[in-house]
Amino acid sequence: MLHEPDDRTRKWPRIPRGLAVCRVRRLPLPVPALSHLHAINAPERKPLARGAAAGLMLLASLLLCGALGGIVGALTGAVGIFLALGIFIGFVVGIAAVRARFPDL
Numbered sequence: 580m581l582h583e584p585d586d587r588t589r590k591w592p593r594i595p596r597g598l599a600v601c602r603v604r605r606l607p608l609p610v611p612a613l614s615h616l617h618a619i620n621a622p623e624r625k626p627l628a629r630g631a632a633a634g635l636m637l638l639a640s641l642l643l644c645g646a647l648g649g650i651v652g653a654l655t656g657a658v659g660i661f662l663a664l665g666i667f668i669g670f671v672v673g674i675a676a677v678r679a680r681f682p683d684l
Contacts, residue, residue, distance in 0.1 A: 633681050637673035644669025 626632075648665015652658035677684065 640673030641669040
């Protein structure tokens with residue numbers, strides 16, 4: 580059996596008066612045995628606003644491509660044709676972007 584030194588023989592560093600020192604040993608926290616089952620069995624929740632995000636992606640691509648088509652049409656003198664072409668391309672690009680981002684919608 581090991582002999583613990585008493586307070587008179589123990590060597591502690593001298594601490595200036597007025598300072599408090601706390602010596603704490605950190606212990607690992609216990610983990611409940613069933614905590615991993617909740618993560619495995621819980622279904623993955625999808626964000627609630629997925630349809631709104633998909634609609635905004637489609638609208639943004641329509642507006643962006645329509646604006647680009649209108650600018651090209653204004654520069655060439657055929658605004659109506661290029662604007663309609665830009666809106667159609669924006670619809671196709673928007674549908675492709677929504678399908679890539681939200682494949683289950």
